[in-house]
Amino acid sequence: xxxxxxxxxxxxxxxxxxxxxxxxxxxxxxxxxxxxxxxxxxxxxxxxxxxxxxxxxxxxxxxxxxxxxxxxxxxxxxxxxxxxxxxxxxxxxxxxxxxxxxxxxxxxxxxxxxxxxxx
Numbered sequence: 181x182x183x184x185x186x187x188x189x190x191x192x193x194x195x196x197x198x199x200x201x202x203x204x205x206x207x208x209x210x211x212x213x214x215x216x217x218x219x220x221x222x223x224x225x226x227x228x229x230x231x232x233x234x235x236x237x238x239x240x241x242x243x244x245x246x247x248x249x250x251x252x253x254x255x256x257x258x259x260x261x262x263x264x265x266x267x268x269x270x271x272x273x274x275x276x277x278x279x280x281x282x283x284x285x286x287x288x289x290x291x292x293x294x295x296x297x298x299x
Contacts, residue, residue: 208251215244 222237229237274281 205255208248208255211244211248211251215241215248218244 218241222241225237
C-alpha cells in the first residue's frame with residue numbers, strides 16, 4: 181500500500197487558539213460563577229441587611245457586574261476578530277481548492293441527511 185503523495189490540508193491563514201485565550205475564558209467563567217454566588221448570598225441576606233449594608237452590597241455587586249461586562253466585551257471582540265480571520269482563510273481555501281470544498285460539503289450533507297433520516 182502506497183502512501184498518498186498529497187499533503188493534508190493545512191490551516192494556512194487560520195491562527196491557532198492563543199494560549200492566553202483559554203485562561204481568559206476560565207477566568208471569565210470563574211468570575212461569572214462568583215458573581216452569581218454573590219447575588220445568591222445577597223438575596224439570602226437581603227432581609228437582615230441594614231440600609232447602609234444594602235447600599236454597600238449593591239455598590240459592590242454593581243462594580244463586579246461592570247467588571248464582568250468589560251471582560252465579556254473584550255472576549256467578544258477577540259472572538260469576532262478570530263471569526264473574520266477564519267472566514268477569510270476559509271474563503272481563500274475554497275478558492276484554492278474548489279473541488280475538495282464541494283466534496284467535503286457533499287459528505288457533510290450526506291452525513292446530516294443520514295442522521296436526520298434515522299430520527
